[in-house]
Amino acid sequence: MQENDIACLAFPKTSHLLFAQKALPQNQEDQFAFLLKHQGSISCFKSLSETCPITRKIEFLTGRILLKDAIKTILNDEIVDTEVGIGSSGMPLWPGGIIGSVTHTKRHVCVMVGLSQEYLAMGIDLEPLISSEKSQELGPLVLGASEIDLYRQDLSAMPFNQFFTRCYSFKEAIYKLLFPQIKTFIDFKEIVITNINPVQDAILAIYRPLIANQFSGHFLEGKSFNYKQGIFSYILLSKTR
Template structure:
C-alpha cells in the first residue's frame, strides 16, 4: 500500500474507472430532498479496488486490512457522489484528524457498521451528520444504558415500551445522538459525552426527534439550544441523520 506524506493535506485521487463503477454496487437511499445518500456493502467495494495501488494516509499505516477497506470504501463512494451528483472533480482531503475535508460549498458524512457503509452529501447545509446502526443486543443494551441515556431518557422509554423494546429504543437514541455529534463537530471540534445531549421530544410516526445540549455545552460552545434529528429503517439497520 502506497502512503502519502504526513506533513501535508492528503488529497486522495481515485481512478475514473473505479468511481464510475462503485455507485452501481450501492443503493441510492432517499433520506431528504436536500441530500444525496448511498448505502453499500464494503466487501463488494473492496473487490473493485483490491488490485489498485491506492495511496494510503500516513495515520493508517498500521491499520488492519478491515479498517483500510472501510476507509477506502467510504472515500471512493464519497468521491463518486461528488462527481456524479454535484459535478465536483475536487479530490477529498484527509488530514491528521482523520476526517474528510469536503470541497467548498458541500458537506458530507461517512458512516459504517460491520460490512455496511453509508455516505451522505449535501450542497444545502453547512454540516450534516449520519449514522448507520445495527440494533444493540438486549444484554448489551442493559449494560451500556447508563452511558448512553440520561435518567430522563430512561424514564421516557416507559411511554413507548409498547412500540419499542428497550434495546430498540437504546439503539435508536444512540444512533440519533451519533448523527448529531457528527453534525455539530465542525463547530464544537471536541468530544461530547452522550449524557451531555438529551432527548426532549420524539415522534415515532414522523420519525423525528428533538435534542438539547446540557447547559455546560451551551455555555462553552456556539451551539444552538435545540437540534432535530431524523431516522429511517433499512433492513435491520437504523439510519439516523441531522442537517445543520
Template sequence: MNSSPLLPACCTPLDAHWPLPIVLPDTVLLSTHFDPSQLLGDDFRRSAIEPPPSIQRSVAKRQAEFLAGRICARAALQQLEGSSSVPAIGEDRAPVWPAHICGSITHSTGRAAAIVANKQHWRGLGMDVENLLNAERAERLAGEILTPAEMQRMAAGARDQLALWVTLTFSVKESLFKALYPIVQKRFYFEHAEVLEWTEQGHVRLRLLTDLSSEWRNGTELDAQFGVHDGQLLSLVSIQA
C-alpha cells in the same frame, strides 16, 4: 480521456436510494455494501484512492470500510459538482471536505454511505449507521449512552422497543456530533445532548445540554431522522444554511 476508477470487488455498485423519511434537497447520498473477505491487495490502487498510513497498517475490515466510505464520498462529490476529490483524514480523525462542502461518511458491518452538500444550502450534515443492538446488550449499555432523563423515558416506554431506543439514541448523538463539530470545533459527548422524543415514522427531536458556542447553547433543539433496514439503523442530522 481518463476512464473512471474501477469499483473494487469488495464493494457492490453504488446505490442512490434515499433510505430516510425526509428527502433533503440539494444533497447527494450514496451507499454500498462491502465484504472485507473480498478485498484484494491492489484494490486501493485500482480504485485510485490513496490509503493513509494508519489505514495501510490496519486489518482488512478497517481497510474495506475506509475504501467503501471514500468511494461513496468521491462519487457523491462527483455527482454534486463534478469533483473527483477524496476526503483525507484530518488530525481530529474527521474527513477533510473542500471548504465549500459539508458532508458525512459512515460505515458499519458490511455497509458504507456518504452524504454531501454545498454549504450555501446546508451548514452541517451528520450521518451514522449502527447495527441494531440486541435487548441484553442494549440494557447493559443504556447507562453509558442515555442521560437520566432518557433512562426515565425508556423505562416508561414499551419493553420490546428498548433495543431500538438505545441504538437510536447512540446513533443520533453520533450524527449530531458529526453535524455540529465542524461548525463549533468543540468536542462533546453522549451526556451533552438528549433525545426528547421520536416516532416510529423516523422523526427525532434532540436538545443540547451544554454550551458549544454563542449560537449553539444549552437548550437548543434540533430535528433528526432515522430509518431501519436489514438489522441496521441509519440516522441523519441536517443543519440548514
C-alpha cells in the same frame, strides 16, 4: 451511482443533497481483490498505516470512493477533483463547496454529501441493532433519567434495545454534526432525547453541554429509522436555520 437508495429513504428530495451506500466485501478473497482494484484510485489511501487491519482499509477506501462519486454527481462535474482528504483529528477534509458525513458498520458504508451553500453541517450514523444485554449495560452511560422516563411513559411498546439503539445512533449523528463546529468532546449525556415519533421516523434532542458554546440549548431534529438490519440516523443543519 451504484446502490443509491435515496428514493426509498426518508430524505428531503433535493438536488442539494445526495445519499449513497455500498455493501462491503466479506470474505478474504473478495477483500484482497477489492484492494488490488481500487487502492490506486484514492491518493490519501497511502497515508494509512501498513499495520492497519484490512477491514479498516476497505471501509476507508469504500467510503472515499463513494464520496468521490457522490460529489461529482452533486456538482454535475466529471472533471473536478472531488477526493476527500484527511483533516485534523482524522476528520474528512471536504473539497470546496461540499459538506458531508460518513458512517460504516462491518457490512456497509454510507455517505451523505450536500452543497455547503445550503448546509452548515450534517451527521449520519448506521448502527447495528444493539442487543438487549448490551443496551442494559450501556444504558447508564448513554441515557439520562428523562430519557428513561420518555421510554417508560411513551414508548414502552418498543423493545428497549431498539429504543436504546435509536438514541445511541442519533446521538452519534449529532456528535458528527457538532464536533467539526465546536471541536470539543461531547458526552452523550449532554445530548438529551426529548421525543421519538416511530410513525414519522422523527427524533428530537436538546443539546445541554457543561461548557456553553454556540449550540447550547439548541433543539436538534432529525430522522431515525430501520435500515440494513440496524438503525440509520441523520441530522442536517441548514444555513437558513
